Amino acid sequence: MHYIVFDMEFNQDFSSLQDTVKKWSKYPFEIIQIGAVKLDSDFIRVASFNRFVKPTIYGKVSSFITELTGITTEQLVKEQAFPEVYKHFVEFIRDPDSVFCIWGMSDIKELFKNVEYHNLDSKCLPKKYINIQPYVSKYFGLPTKNLLRLQNAVEALHIPVIYSFHNAFFDACYTAEILKKINSPSIEPCFYDPSYVPVKPRQHKREIDYDKLIQQFEKMYARKISKVEQEMIKLAYHMGKTRQFLK
Structure with missing residues (x-):
């Protein structure tokens, strides 16, 4: 079994919407970067993945996202679109019995939404996941609803700050280090159902x-x-x- 620790950067700029036929509620936050590290059962890194994605839903990267991540529209023009990058990401995962590890639920939710938007097959994606963020709160004796930002968790756990934050690959690396630090038998994978709608x-x-x-x-x-x-x-x-x- 492997752990796929991944993070994503998103963009949403309705002023540059490419397809105006669909309702706005159908447009996901468009993935513009996927970063991931693969860990074995002993939490040793065995592979890495870092790809930028050419936007096709929105024509440009919003100024807010550029300021936050440093990613520009010009930088992404030469990259492959999501269907091609997704194919490589699935090849990187290889085993659908792997466990996704994420910092917050937004990444896994938007991943499945982007897959659905592009009419791609999600069966090859792992359905088991660990949301590490609330476990960090529990580790520090805080209420699980009191969620820490990634940077705060890294600093609190005395993990060396080598890379900048708000970069999907670097954030995935930090999340992997956090998992190693707080790992315990109480951390068990959950099952993710993309079609589930809470009542x-x-x-x-x-x-x-x-x-x-x-x-x-x-x-x-x-x-x-x-x-x-x-x-x-x-x-x-x-x-x-x-x-x-x-x-």
């Missing part, structure tokens, strides 16, 4: 007790509230709930 609990409809509301106003003003005033209070309450008068 939101149905909220019970709550009604306003207008009688008590009016009684409160009568108590405040020490007098009876007229019918006209009651209707005004109810209307004001509803208008306040719409939040339309917030500055």
Whole structure:
């Protein structure tokens, strides 16, 4: 069994959208870099993967992403598009029984979304994964909802900062080092189902007790509230709930 520790950089720039036929909700964050390291069962690195991706969903890299990652549109023009890079990534993984290791859930979610967008086969991708981020919080005795940034985790674990952050390959290397540091029997792979949609609990409809509301106003003003005033209070309450008068 191998661990595939991977990270990705994404781009989304609707001002340069290439295909305007699909609904906006169908457009994923487009992958522009895939970085990964393959570890054996003893957490020894046996292979590496680092590829940039030519954008085809959006025509250019947004200025925010360029500032964050250093990746420019001009840099990516000469690269292969996602279907070709994905083919090489699958060859790098080789074994679908491997375990994906990620820092946060966004990378694995967007990977499957990009695969679906390009009508590619996802069966060759591992379905087992370990999200390392909450385990780091647990390692430091923090609530698992209190998630640390990658750089903060690296520094807290005294891992040498050799590379810059917000580079998919370098971030994958850091994530692999974190996994080695915190590894324990309690860290077990989960199963990822790209088609799973969490069901939101149905909220019970709550009604306003207008009688008590009016009684409160009568108590405040020490007098009876007229019918006209009651209707005004109810209307004001509803208008306040719409939040339309917030500055």
